[in-house]
Amino acid sequence: MKTQSQVLVKKFGGTSVGSIERIEAVADRVLADMKAGQKPIVVASAMSGETNRLVRLANDVDPFYRGPAYDMLVASGEQVSIALLAIALEKRGAKAVPLLAYQLGIQTDAIFSKARITAVNSEKLLGYVHRGEIPIVAGFQGVTEGDQITTLGRGGSDTTAVALAAAVQSEACEIYTDVPAVYSADPRLVPKAREIPVLSFEEMMEMASLGSKVLHFRSVELAAKYRVKIHLRSTFETRDGTWVVPEGDKMETPVVSSITHDAATVVLKLFPVPFGPGFLAELFEALAEKGVVVDIITQSHNEDGQRVAFSVRDEDLNSAVTVVKQMVGNKTSIVQMEKMAKLSAVGVGMANHPGVAARFFRVLEKQKVPIHLVTTSDIKISAVIDQTNLGEAAKALHAEFGLDRE
Amino acid sequence: MKTQSQVLVKKFGGTSVGSIERIEAVADRVLADMKAGQKPIVVASAMSGETNRLVRLANDVDPFYRGPAYDMLVASGEQVSIALLAIALEKRGAKAVPLLAYQLGIQTDAIFSKARITAVNSEKLLGYVHRGEIPIVAGFQGVTEGDQITTLGRGGSDTTAVALAAAVQSEACEIYTDVPAVYSADPRLVPKAREIPVLSFEEMMEMASLGSKVLHFRSVELAAKYRVKIHLRSTFETRDGTWVVPEGDKMETPVVSSITHDAATVVLKLFPVPFGPGFLAELFEALAEKGVVVDIITQSHNEDGQRVAFSVRDEDLNSAVTVVKQMVGNKTSIVQMEKMAKLSAVGVGMANHPGVAARFFRVLEKQKVPIHLVTTSDIKISAVIDQTNLGEAAKALHAEFGLDRE
Numbered sequence: 013m014k015t016q017s018q019v020l021v022k023k024f025g026g027t028s029v030g031s032i033e034r035i036e037a038v039a040d041r042v043l044a045d046m047k048a049g050q051k052p053i054v055v056a057s058a059m060s061g062e063t064n065r066l067v068r069l070a071n072d073v074d075p076f077y078r079g080p081a082y083d084m085l086v087a088s089g090e091q092v093s094i095a096l097l098a099i100a101l102e103k104r105g106a107k108a109v110p111l112l113a114y115q116l117g118i119q120t121d122a123i124f125s126k127a128r129i130t131a132v133n134s135e136k137l138l139g140y141v142h143r144g145e146i147p148i149v150a151g152f153q154g155v156t157e158g159d160q161i162t163t164l165g166r167g168g169s170d171t172t173a174v175a176l177a178a179a180v181q182s183e184a185c186e187i188y189t190d191v192p193a194v195y196s197a198d199p200r201l202v203p204k205a206r207e208i209p210v211l212s213f214e215e216m217m218e219m220a221s222l223g224s225k226v227l228h229f230r231s232v233e234l235a236a237k238y239r240v241k242i243h244l245r246s247t248f249e250t251r252d253g254t255w256v257v258p259e260g261d262k263m264e265t266p267v268v269s270s271i272t273h274d275a276a277t278v279v280l281k282l283f284p285v286p287f288g289p290g291f292l293a294e295l296f297e298a299l300a301e302k303g304v305v306v307d308i309i310t311q312s313h314n315e316d317g318q319r320v321a322f323s324v325r326d327e328d329l330n331s332a333v334t335v336v337k338q339m340v341g342n343k344t345s346i347v348q349m350e351k352m353a354k355l356s357a358v359g360v361g362m363a364n365h366p367g368v369a370a371r372f373f374r375v376l377e378k379q380k381v382p383i384h385l386v387t388t389s390d391i392k393i394s395a396v397i398d399q400t401n402l403g404e405a406a407k408a409l410h411a412e413f414g415l416d417r418e
Numbered sequence: 419m420k421t422q423s424q425v426l427v428k429k430f431g432g433t434s435v436g437s438i439e440r441i442e443a444v445a446d447r448v449l450a451d452m453k454a455g456q457k458p459i460v461v462a463s464a465m466s467g468e469t470n471r472l473v474r475l476a477n478d479v480d481p482f483y484r485g486p487a488y489d490m491l492v493a494s495g496e497q498v499s500i501a502l503l504a505i506a507l508e509k510r511g512a513k514a515v516p517l518l519a520y521q522l523g524i525q526t527d528a529i530f531s532k533a534r535i536t537a538v539n540s541e542k543l544l545g546y547v548h549r550g551e552i553p554i555v556a557g558f559q560g561v562t563e564g565d566q567i568t569t570l571g572r573g574g575s576d577t578t579a580v581a582l583a584a585a586v587q588s589e590a591c592e593i594y595t596d597v598p599a600v601y602s603a604d605p606r607l608v609p610k611a612r613e614i615p616v617l618s619f620e621e622m623m624e625m626a627s628l629g630s631k632v633l634h635f636r637s638v639e640l641a642a643k644y645r646v647k648i649h650l651r652s653t654f655e656t657r658d659g660t661w662v663v664p665e666g667d668k669m670e671t672p673v674v675s676s677i678t679h680d681a682a683t684v685v686l687k688l689f690p691v692p693f694g695p696g697f698l699a700e701l702f703e704a705l706a707e708k709g710v711v712v713d714i715i716t717q718s719h720n721e722d723g724q725r726v727a728f729s730v731r732d733e734d735l736n737s738a739v740t741v742v743k744q745m746v747g748n749k750t751s752i753v754q755m756e757k758m759a760k761l762s763a764v765g766v767g768m769a770n771h772p773g774v775a776a777r778f779f780r781v782l783e784k785q786k787v788p789i790h791l792v793t794t795s796d797i798k799i800s801a802v803i804d805q806t807n808l809g810e811a812a813k814a815l816h817a818e819f820g821l822d823r824e
Contacts, residue, residue, distance in 0.1 A: 032478045066498065072438045073502055074509040081508065081516045085501035088494045092472065095491035096479055102487065103480040110487050114520060115565050159521050 019051045019141055021182045023151065023173035026060035027190040028247040029093045038188075038247065039100035042146065046106070051141045053176060054148045056097055057169040058089025063152075083124045083153075083163045087113075090150035090169070098148045107145040113153040113161065118172065120154030120162045127154050127162035129171065134179035141180075149176060167228020174231045178238035184255075185235065185242050187227065192246040193253040194219070194226050196415040197271040201406050206417040208269060209252070212259040215269055216242075218358045218392045223274030232256065259360055267368060268359035268413035271406050275399055276326040277307070279349040279384050280333070284317025285340060292320065298335045304328040307354070308387045308396060323352065323385055323396055349384060353402045356394040357409055363390045375412045381405050425457045425547055427588045429557065429579035432466035433596040434653040435499045444594075444653065445506035448552065452512070457547045459582060461557045462503055463575040464495025469558075489530045489559075489569045493519075496556035496575070504554045513551040519559040519567065524578065526560030526568045533560050533568035535577065540585035547586075555582065573634020580637045584644035590661075591641065591648050593633065598652040599659040600625070600632050602821040603677040607812050612823040614675060615658070618665040621675055622648075624764045624798045629680030638662065665766055673774060674765035674819035677812050681805055682732040683713070685755040685790050686739070690723025691746060698726065704741045710734040713760070714793045714802060729758065729791055729802050755790060759808045762800040763815055769796045781818045787811045 022042065029035050042052050057063075066086045070077070094110040101108035113120075117133030140147040151169025154162045164171050170187060177185035193207035194216070211219075213236035220229040226244060235242050235256065245253030259265075285291050292311065299306055309322040324332045329348065336346055362368045372393050376383060381404075385396040397405060410416055428448065435441050448458050463469075472492045476483070500516040507514035519526075523539030546553040557575025560568045570577050576593060583591035599613035600622070617625075619642035626635040632650060641648050641662065651659030665671075691697055698717065705712055715728040730738045735754070742752055768774045778799050782789060787810075791802040803811060816822055 032475070035479065069438070069498070069502060070505060073441065073505045077505050077508055079508070081501040081504035081514070084516050084518070085498055085505075088497040088501075091494040091497070092475070092491055095487040095494075096475060098487035099476060099479045099483045099491075102483055102485070108487070110490050112490070112567075161518075 018049055019053060019138070019180050019182050020045070020184065020186060021053045021055060021173050021177040021180070022186045022188060023055040023169060024057065024188045024247060025169065025190070026057045026063070028188050029056050029097060030060035032096070034247070035093070035096050035100050038097060039104055041247070042101065043104055043106060046146070052146055053137060053141060053180065053182070054097065054146060055151045055169060055173040055176060056090060056093045056148060057151050059093050062089040062092065078125050080124055080160045083127075084161045087150070087153040087161050087163050090152050094148045094150050101146055101148070108148055109140050109145050110148045110150075112150050114155045114159060116147075116149060118149075118154045118175070120156060120164070122156040122158075122160070122162065124162055126165040127156075129154055129164070129175045132175055132179040137176065138180055165230070167231055170228055170231035171234055174234045174238070174240050174242070177240045178234070182240070185240050187242055187244045188247040189226065189244065190247065191226065192249055192251070194224070194244060194270070196269065197406055197410050198273065201273065201403055202271065202410045204407070204410060204416040206415065208254050210255045210257060210261075211269060212265075212360050213256060214259060214391055215358055215360055216256045218356075218389070219270060219272050222272045222356045222358065222392065222394065223354070224272050227256070265361040266359060266414065267361035267365045268357045268415065269361075270358050271355070271410045271413070271415065272358060273353055273355045273402060273406060275353040275402060277323050277352040277354050277396060278326055278329050279321055279323045279352050279396055280336065281319070281321040281347040281349065282336065282340060282344055283319045285320055285344055287313065287318050291318070291339075295320070295336070295339055298339060299324075299332060302331045302335055304332045304335065308385045308394065310385055321385060323354065351399040352384065352396050353399045354394050354396050355402060355405055355409070356392050357413060358392040359413075360391050362392070369393050371412060372409065375408045376405055379405055379408050424455055425459060425544070425586055425588050426451070426590065426592060427459045427461060427579050427583040427586070428592045428594060429461040429575060430463065430594045430653060431575065431596070432463045432469070434594050435462050435503060436466035438502070440653070441499070441502050441506050444503060445510055447653070448507065449510055449512060452552070458552055459543065459547060459586065459588070460503065460552060460554045461575060461579040461582060462496060462499045462554060463557050465499050468495040468498065484531050486530055486566050489533075490567045493556070493559040493567045493569055496558055500554045500556050507552055507554070514554055515546050515551050516554045516556075518556050520561045520565060522553075522555060524560045524581070526562060526570070528562045528564075528566070528568065530568055532571040533562075535560055535570070535581045538581055538585040543582065544586055571636070573637055576634055576637035577640055580640045580644070580646050580648070583646045584640070588646070591646050593648055593650045594653040595632065595650065596653065597632065598655055598657070600630070600650060600676070602675065603812055603816050604679065607679065607809055608677065608816045610813070610816060610822040612821065614660050616661045616663060616667075617675060618671075618766050619662060620665060620797055621764055621766055622662045624762075624795070625676060625678050628678045628762045628764065628798065628800065629760070630678050633662070671767040672765055672820065673767035673771045674763045674821065675767075676764050677761070677816045677819070677821065678764060679759055679761045679808060679812060681759040681808060683729050683758040683760050683802060684732055684735050685727055685729050685758050685802055686742065687725070687727040687753040687755065688742065688746060688750055689725045691726055691750055693719065693724050697724075697745075701726070701742070701745055704745060705730075705738060708737045708741055710738045710741065714791045714800065716791055727791060729760065757805045758790065758802050759805045760800050760802050761808060761811055761815070762798050763819060764798045765819075766797050768798070775799050777818060778815065781814045782811055785811055785814050
């Protein structure tokens with residue numbers, strides 16, 4: 013069935029609608045696409061900085077409150093940007109319809125601040141499209157069955173766009189942003205990094221969870237579930253960016269498709285701690301209760317006692333240390349290793365190519381880079397190293413796996 | 419029927435919710451009132467400056483567009499303030515429910531930017547109150563039958579508050595603002611001005627249309643229609659302010675209750691213009707088409723020809739002159755009298771006390787104040803004079819009618 017084939021969901025992020033000039037440019041672009049035969053459905057984020065401003069206001073009143081009023085507050089940013097974009101399109105003679113979640117019927121559960129979309133009124137949405145109108149949908153927001161406004165958490169507008177694309181069987185979900193594509197590594201770290209033309213959902217999910225900020229994990233997960241192809245591209249250029257597609261659709265599968273990193277990492281090492289899994293369960297429960305996200309965990313023990321090491325994000329260091337101190341006696345030494353970074357190689361090809369881990373470690377050894385923690389999955393290998401070694405190690409790995417731009 | 423007797427609608431204006439500190443103070447006040455036995459329904463405006471910021475954004479895109487997207491845009495300001503106020507109340511242990519127009523069912527017609535309320539779901543609203551919850555309603559906004567957001571025009575939050583008060587048969591509608599009461603004259607102009615404890619709806623409507631900015635005309639008109647008593651008072655003090663009530667409820671009716679003025683007035687005098695009402699009809703139609711609000715009109719004629727003079731607001735002067743020049747030949751002289759002011763005496767007692775006009779003119783004559791235009795109604799008399807004479811004339815009239823504070 014190809015009836016919906018020209019319907020295309022286009023999501024514009026905060027920087028793409030960050031000023032009146034940029035909103036005007038988005039309007040021009042959407043109209044040009046329409047003239048070329050597309051039937052656009054637009055999703056917009058709040059103007060850049062606006063959601064943070066609203067969150068600050070809420071925190072100024074009560075940093076602990078999260079509930080319906082908070083979601084109503086932070087959802088107002090998208091209301092402003094979609095209205096402005098609609099006005100810009102109307103000025104150009106188009107018929108644009110700004111749509112909030114309650115108007116379009118973007119239903120979610122009632123988990124405020126982290127709601128999940130349960131249904132979208134695709135008929136209503138396609139109705140606008142078929143009448144030649146341009147629906148401009150507020151990203152990031154939904155409504156509960158009781159008509160309360162919810163928000164979808166970080167990256168929520170991407171999730172909205174993917175959900176709409178799935179609901180209307182859009183050819184693809186275009187995510188417009190301020191970078192032209194996903195890179196094989198951060199170009200500031202690895203000057204020879206290049207744009208990746210095609211990625212699989214699995215790779216993109218790994219990259220999202222490893223610190224790449226281009227797409228949020230949940231939106232990729234949703235795209236994978238409904239097999240919605242994502243086309244990530246620049247608002248300021250017309251050429252193609254990166255396609256994120258089901259694995260089978262990828263023509264070539266390099267062993268490693270990207271080197272990613274997350275520099276905001278610290279490692280805590282505890283020795284000795286009580287033997288057995290009981291202590292570990294208690295420790296990680298207590299950390300979770302305080303909202304500390306623990307990433308890599310290693311454990312070992314010998315006759316001297318049990319050793320535990322784990323990594324957390326910079327901003328969680330103090331909370332983590334407080335929790336640990338309450339749980340261990342003064343015979344346990346707590347070593348804080350700050351200014352760490354997690355460096356990873358990601359690629360679906362890895363699963364079928366043994367020896368990637370060996371090549372990864374060999375490179376680090378040649379560079380004389382000490383490794384503090386390691387974790388692996390089918391399609392990625394990660395090591396925590398000192399931040400001072402990050403640049404050279406990333407460049408060496410990027411070259412080793414054939415990713416350098418010619 | 420007195421079942422609703424403790425239900426009290428409280429409307430807080432932009433300055434009352436203009437900062438986090440003020441929002442916290444409003445929350446304290448509402449809770450204190452609840453402890454004293456009241457069942458509050460709160461209506462809030464946008465934080466001061468916010469609506470202007472949103473209007474500027476819209477105008478930056480297209481100063482001529484007015485329609486659904488514009489109303490959606492400017493309505494977002496109230497969404498922020500009611501959410502913040504709800505969070506502040508929740509922090510204090512209360513159960514507060516922020517409500518947008520679509521959630522509460524504040525129905526309006528589809529005249530965007532100037533919509534009129536057609537229905538309010540009072541049962542739903544009272545449901546919250548009876549469960550011990552505090553409804554926090556977004557002022558200024560409504561929804562059409564097709565679920566589009568509308569706004570109610572200037573002073574729209576006052577109108578929302580009065581409409582809710584009428585719908586739930588609230589004892590009164592409290593309008594909280596940054597002044598403690600309505601004054602018998604502008605205290606900056608007349609230092610002996612005093613607070614007016616009680617005004618009739620008719621007086622308040624005249625004052626609103628004569629330039630008093632305390633309450634907007636439409637909200638008073640609505641209050642008069644449904645006989646909703648308005649209590650205008652300060653957010654920063656607990657004592658009573660000014661009650662606006664049906665005429666019969668007023669204990670004493672002074673002949674003149676206030677001296678009001680509007681300093682942004684200009685007069686245009688045309689002579690000679692074509693005889694007869696045909697020219698006047700065309701002239702004022704053409705002015706209305708350009709959005710020029712004409713206030714006082716006088717006309718006279720003798721053998722030399724017909725004379726017309728009328729007053730408009732400062733900001734409309736250029737448009738008015740353009741229209742006039744297109745309609746008259748070069749034999750007609752156009753005299754622009756700038757820096758004029760309209761000075762008025764208002765009072766329901768006037769209707770039953772002949773001679774008020776005579777006293778009014780006698781005072782101006784003693785002050786040697788030339789009068790350029792005059793208009794009267796049952797309960798007011800207005801004269802356009804030079805701005806340079808405004809202060810002395812206002813003080814003299816204020817004294818003449820026994821309004822000076824002892």
